[in-house]
Amino acid sequence: xxxxxxxxxLDRPTARRPAQTRIAIAxxxxxxxxxxxxxxxxxxxxxxxxxHMQTYGSLPRHGYQNGPAYxxxxxxxxxxxxxxxxxxxxxxxxxxxxxxxxxxxxxxxxILNPLRSGQGMQNLDFAIAYCRAINEWQVAEWTSKEPRLxxxxxxxxxxxxxxxxxxxxxxxxxxxxxxxxxxRTADPAGQRRYWPIYEAAAAAGLPVAIHAFGYGGSPVSGSxxxxxxxxxxxxxxxxxxxxxxxxxxEGVFERLPTLKLVLVESGFAWLPPLAWRLxxxxxxxxxxxxxxxxxPSEYIRRQVWLTTQPMEEPEPRKHLLxxxxxxxxxxxxxxxxxxxxxxxxxxxxxxxxxGEEQRQKFFMDNARAVYxxxx
Amino acid sequence: xxxxxxAGGSRVPAGGIxxxxxxxxxxxxALLPYLSDHxxxxxxxxxxxxxxxxxxxxxxxxxxxxxxxxxxxKAGTSLEMLRTQALDGxxxxxxxxxxxxxxxxxxxxxMAAGFARAVNDWMAREWLDREPRLRASIVISPQxxxxxxxxxxxxxxxxxxxxxxxxxxxEMPLGRRRYWPIYEAAERHGLPVGIHAGxxxxxxxxxxxxxxxxxxxxxxxxxAFQQTLTSLxxxxxxxxxxxxxxxxxxxxxxxxxxxxxxxxKYWKGLRMEIPWVDRPPVEIVREHVRFTLQPVDGPxxxxxxERLIDHMRxxxxxxxxxxxxxxxxxxxxALPEGLSPDLVRKIMVDNPRATxxxxxxTVQ
Numbered sequence: 026x027x028x029x030x031x032x033x034x035l036d037r038p039t040a041r042r043p044a045q046t047r048i049a050i051a052x053x054x055x056x057x058x059x060x061x062x063x064x065x066x067x068x069x070x071x072x073x074x075x076x077h078m079q080t081y082g083s084l085p086r087h088g089y090q091n092g093p094a095y096x097x098x099x100x101x102x103x104x105x106x107x108x109x110x111x112x113x114x115x116x117x118x119x120x121x122x123x124x125x126x127x128x129x130x131x132x133x134x135x136i137l138n139p140l141r142s143g144q145g146m147q148n149l150d151f152a153i154a155y156c157r158a159i160n161e162w163q164v165a166e167w168t169s170k171e172p173r174l175x176x177x178x179x180x181x182x183x184x185x186x187x188x189x190x191x192x193x194x195x196x197x198x199x200x201x202x203x204x205x206x207x208x209r210t211a212d213p214a215g216q217r218r219y220w221p222i223y224e225a226a227a228a229a230g231l232p233v234a235i236h237a238f239g240y241g242g243s244p245v246s247g248s249x250x251x252x253x254x255x256x257x258x259x260x261x262x263x264x265x266x267x268x269x270x271x272x273x274x275e276g277v278f279e280r281l282p283t284l285k286l287v288l289v290e291s292g293f294a295w296l297p298p299l300a301w302r303l304x305x306x307x308x309x310x311x312x313x314x315x316x317x318x319x320x321p322s323e324y325i326r327r328q329v330w331l332t333t334q335p336m337e338e339p340e341p342r343k344h345l346l347x348x349x350x351x352x353x354x355x356x357x358x359x360x361x362x363x364x365x366x367x368x369x370x371x372x373x374x375x376x377x378x379x380g381e382e383q384r385q386k387f388f389m390d391n392a393r394a395v396y397x398x399x400x
Numbered sequence: 401x402x403x404x405x406x407a408g409g410s411r412v413p414a415g416g417i418x419x420x421x422x423x424x425x426x427x428x429x430a431l432l433p434y435l436s437d438h439x440x441x442x443x444x445x446x447x448x449x450x451x452x453x454x455x456x457x458x459x460x461x462x463x464x465x466x467x468x469x470x471x472x473x474k475a476g477t478s479l480e481m482l483r484t485q486a487l488d489g490x491x492x493x494x495x496x497x498x499x500x501x502x503x504x505x506x507x508x509x510x511m512a513a514g515f516a517r518a519v520n521d522w523m524a525r526e527w528l529d530r531e532p533r534l535r536a537s538i539v540i541s542p543q544x545x546x547x548x549x550x551x552x553x554x555x556x557x558x559x560x561x562x563x564x565x566x567x568x569x570x571e572m573p574l575g576r577r578r579y580w581p582i583y584e585a586a587e588r589h590g591l592p593v594g595i596h597a598g599x600x601x602x603x604x605x606x607x608x609x610x611x612x613x614x615x616x617x618x619x620x621x622x623x624a625f626q627q628t629l630t631s632l633x634x635x636x637x638x639x640x641x642x643x644x645x646x647x648x649x650x651x652x653x654x655x656x657x658x659x660x661x662x663x664x665k666y667w668k669g670l671r672m673e674i675p676w677v678d679r680p681p682v683e684i685v686r687e688h689v690r691f692t693l694q695p696v697d698g699p700x701x702x703x704x705x706e707r708l709i710d711h712m713r714x715x716x717x718x719x720x721x722x723x724x725x726x727x728x729x730x731x732x733x734a735l736p737e738g739l740s741p742d743l744v745r746k747i748m749v750d751n752p753r754a755t756x757x758x759x760x761x762t763v764q
Contacts, residue, residue, distance in 0.1 A: 251634070252634070298697060
């Protein structure tokens, strides 16, 4: 694939400073893409499903064959400078990702979150086969070649039992650091059809990451579909709030006290007010959820982490430090979202007054703690 | 299970303006005298049921405080109790009645318009005529913006109606152009548009599907308000109607700073998509949007609430409310700890008066 005219790269800035001068970081949200689905993914896909994909496409709960009904803010939602010089989609060339991202930013641990991975496809058998192929592809093309990168086990989450089988199949390979779902599931993520996923992940000691996006069939808001891409993007915070509420109230954390949940790319400043609201409601109406033995905020404190990008940007910026104090400096995992356009640069995300110890946790140690069993 | 950790509250100073109380329609029979012949016939022939919405199950704890429940029947149906508990109980000088009878849930535009009209006439006769401290919101049928505008025109002549009432979740996000005739009429009459928790239940109440628990439904109301605010701003409602004020009622407000930080960041990156939004969302909110106080949904410690209030960067955003008879707080602790005396005065009186122009009028 060649870049369309309006994505021709005129300037592709590379590292301005050697990596050694920069703090080593973990980037907990990197998006790899196949250079070519036929060349890289089809080898792991049954002929039947290769034919199916070429004939019928992927049929998500969404209307266009190609591309979203909310056109992105940039072509392919990508940074203009992230197109590999040898062609292909942003995020599809490991060598270029090293030069452009991993080396200059001194990324020592990178978590791969593939997005077009078969998740949410309406044909469940196809979703199962395609997710499996993407899992194989991540190891073959990425983690086996680059030890700084870790893969995610993408699961066909609308089929809980099949997802659990895929987790069990992959869990023995330590190249996989987590199980990955998208946030817009067909039903709220705490409901019991999804429990086999959490049980299998907890049994394998794998964190479950839930990344913004997906097409579950529900409108983006309780009032139906908004008009604009900006509303969809801002709305990922509400999706994550709703799915976290569901997981807490349904008792997922009560049943699985060792399960780790990582919420990816939906911001984090919304968490304290949500926890305050839920604590009050779950107390007032405890007779509706008598299976809960703790406050919602206590489950959150025990079992939930969040990636940082897109970092909320208050003015003055110091207000964000109150929020991080309330969440806890041990709960946030730095992420860039490379190669997407709304990338956060580690040089600028934290105000200068933040001390070394907090920086170290934010940029590296929290991620090492969450993924400790897989490193 | 330990207690909720909610900060304790303090007694409110007298003379305040309560911007959210809920007189309730005791039964559909009470509306019969106010319905047209046709709709009265329909109620009787078809056995039209009570229109209470699942947003507030009648017996759920949140729907009515135990000491505010009558011995029988629905809370909020007795004028005597409302006088004693909601008005005298807090030394309230004026209170705005938001009737939540579920006319917005009908699929028929005509039926919704017919019942909205009856609710407004019932409110004027049964409550406003009998208690001079009461004001009310005009219930409309958002199913039909044309009929809604007619109802605004009809009721606006009665100066005791001080705002137009909508619900947070309708068929479409409230910023959509379809609703603009309603905003045009509200602006023209100097009526704020009050958006109250609840919905038409025409879509799943969360953006990830239908929840299993009522607790989730109520928690999700705050998400609906966040998305409604996004919609009103991004669609350009406030650019089109510069004098319009919106009041988010029973919305919670502690989510506001975080939401504006996120919306503001994406506005910087994507403003080319919505070029009519020509200034940061936080500035638009400061000028056009207000929030009632209850539920506070506050942090466990008063000093954290002080920080949160600081994050809001304005002392003009909050309007006092008890949310009577909903169970948001105990005793007379309608004001959370952590508010300065100056802020309390603004919340109790100055901000409501600045928001609702009609409250400063003498009504005969």
